[in-house]
Amino acid sequence: MKKSFISILLILSFYSCTRNKVPEGILDEDKMVSMLIDIHLAEGLVATFPIHYDSSRALYPLFEKEVFAKHQIPDSVFINSLAYYMRDAKMMDRIYARTIDSLHVVEKSGDQ
Incomplete structure (x- = not known):
C-alpha cells in the first residue's frame, strides 16, 4: 500500500512538472506579457490618431510589425x-492581469 502511494505521488509530481513547461516555439509568460503590453500600446496609439476607422485598420499592421521587430519575434x-495560452483560462487570466497591471503603471508614469 505504501509503495503504491509513493508511486502515485511520484507520477503526479512528474506530470505536474512536465505540464508547466512551455513547449518549444512558444513564448514564455514573461515574453508574452511584454509582447501584449507593446501590442496594446500600439493599438492605443493608433486609436488616438484623428483618422477614420478604416484608415486606422490599415495603419495598425505597420505598428504591429514594429512590435514584432522590437522583440525579434x-x-x-x-x-x-x-x-497555446488561450487553451488554459487560468494561465491566460494571469497573463492578462500582469499585462493590465503593467499598462496601468505605464499610464500612471505618463500622467506625471
Whole structure:
C-alpha cells in the first residue's frame, strides 16, 4: 500500500512538472506579457490618431510589425503562443492581469 502511494505521488509530481513547461516555439509568460503590453500600446496609439476607422485598420499592421521587430519575434510565434495560452483560462487570466497591471503603471508614469 505504501509503495503504491509513493508511486502515485511520484507520477503526479512528474506530470505536474512536465505540464508547466512551455513547449518549444512558444513564448514564455514573461515574453508574452511584454509582447501584449507593446501590442496594446500600439493599438492605443493608433486609436488616438484623428483618422477614420478604416484608415486606422490599415495603419495598425505597420505598428504591429514594429512590435514584432522590437522583440525579434515572428508573428507566427506570437499567434501560436497566444493560441497555446488561450487553451488554459487560468494561465491566460494571469497573463492578462500582469499585462493590465503593467499598462496601468505605464499610464500612471505618463500622467506625471
